[in-house]
Amino acid sequence: MASSNTQRTMAYLKNDLGLRCAIVEKWNSFVNRRQDLFGFIDIIALDPENEQIIGVQSFGADFQPHLRKIVNEKREDAILWLQTGNAIMLVGWRQLKRRNKDNSWSKKSYWTPREYMVTMKDFNPETLEKRTQISNKEGAE
Numbered sequence: 614m615a616s617s618n619t620q621r622t623m624a625y626l627k628n629d630l631g632l633r634c635a636i637v638e639k640w641n642s643f644v645n646r647r648q649d650l651f652g653f654i655d656i657i658a659l660d661p662e663n664e665q666i667i668g669v670q671s672f673g674a675d676f677q678p679h680l681r682k683i684v685n686e687k688r689e690d691a692i693l694w695l696q697t698g699n700a701i702m703l704v705g706w707r708q709l710k711r712r713n714k715d716n717s718w719s720k721k722s723y724w725t726p727r728e729y730m731v732t733m734k735d736f737n738p739e740t741l742e743k744r745t746q747i748s749n750k751e752g753a754e
Contacts, residue, residue: 619655622671622704625726626658632667634658651690653683658702667700674707676727684735692736701731 619636626632637650637657649655654668672679680703683691691701705727711719 618671618673618704618706621706621724622656622669622726625704626656626669630658632658632660634669651687651694653679653687653691653701654694660700663700665698665700667702668694669702669704671704672706674705674727676703676705676729679703679705680729680731680735683731688736691731692733695731695733703727703729703731705729 619638623634623636626634634656636655638647638655640646641648649670650657650668653670655671656669658667658669660667670679670683683701683703694701706724707727708722709725710722713719
C-alpha cells in the first residue's frame with residue numbers, strides 16, 4: 614500500500630494513467646533534506662501518446678503554495694521546461710471518508726488525487742492572482 618504522497622502519485626501515474634515513471638527527487642545528506650529536479654520535479658513520467666515528458670510535483674492537500682513556488686521561485690526553469698515541449702503536472706492528495714449504506718460516515722477513508730497541468734498561462738501574474746482569490750474564497754466557505 615502506498616504510504617507517501619510520492620508513492621501514491623507513482624501508483625496513480627502507472628496504474629490509472631498508464632504512464633512510465635521514475636522518482637527523481639533525491640536525499641541530500643549534507644543538508645538533511647530532499648531535493649527536487651530543478652527545484653520542483655519529484656517524478657518524471659513518460660507519455661508516449663502525447664510524445665512528451667511530464668515533470669510531476671507531488672504533495673498533500675496544500676495546492677497553492679506548490680503552484681506559487683513553480684510560478685514565482687522556479688519560474689525560469691519551469692518556463693524552459695515547458696518551452697522544450699515538456700509538461701508540468703501537480704498532483705495533490707487528500708483523504709476522504711466513505712459513506713455507509715445508511716448514509717452515515719464510515720471509519721474507512723480513501724485517498725483521492727487532484728491533478729492540475731501547469732501551462733504558460735499560469736505564468737501571467739493576473740492568472741495567478743485570480744487563482745489565489747478563488748482559492749481564498751473556497752477556503753473561507
